């Protein structure tokens with residue numbers, strides 16, 4: 001499958017500043033940017049910056065980010081699912097995982113996460129993919145936001161829902177291990193029925209239980 005990546009951008013006004021939301025951003029441009037200290041939800045900022053550069057260089061990888069000048073303040077990643085997860089079992093060339101979305105604490109709750117997804121999904125190429133996100137509460141910044149798991153789950157539903165991602169049932173044990181965890185997905189308009197069937201088969205692997 002040829003991974004077409006078309007660049008889109010938009011400005012958002014946060015705290016009286018105009019920030020640029022853009023992507024997919026090529027690896028060399030991302031490597032030359034600075035990475036905000038507040039981007040530490042998943043790894044220390046330097047390591048996360050490096051990981052994002054690697055994702056941007058993958059054939060299927062996409063990084064959409066928000067920046068103030070050359071300072072990255074938030075990002076969303078899209079890439080093939082981790083080979084250790086069931087979502088890679090069928091090796092679907094047209095299934096991408098929205099792996100992480102993070103916005104620096106100083107600019108949260110201003111619509112930036114939704115703007116990241118708006119720019120990401122402006123690319124019509126995403127109509128050729130199933131895009132999934134696996135939400136595990138242990139990845140959420142409950143401490144930093146002061147939200148409880150259900151309030152945080154609501155925020156994630158609003159963010160993901162803004163891009164047309166919807167809740168989907170699954171018997172994946174990790175997702176089922178806590179009721180706030182969930183699988184969300186968006187099936188692009190041009191995804192063939194065979195890919196949807198293969199995705200459904202990955203969602204349910206213990207049918208004898210039902």
Ligand SMILES: CC(C)(COP(=O)(O)OP(=O)(O)OC[C@H]1O[C@@H](n2cnc3c(N)ncnc32)[C@H](O)[C@@H]1OP(=O)(O)O)[C@@H](O)C(=O)NCCC(=O)NCCS
Pocket residue numbers: 041099100101102103104107108109110111112113114115139140141145147154155158159
């Ligand atoms: C989750 C996260 C990406 C949201 O980013 P954000 O830029 O604050 O999100 P948005 O401003 O686009 O908010 C989306 C919606 O949630 C609401 N929201 C966001 N933060 C909120 C908060 N702390 N309390 C109440 N509502 C909140 C917004 O008001 C908005 O609601 P609306 O659609 O009704 O207008 C951000 O909190 C973050 O980086 N968290 C750490 C990393 C993480 O948990 N990532 C998710 C797992 S990969």
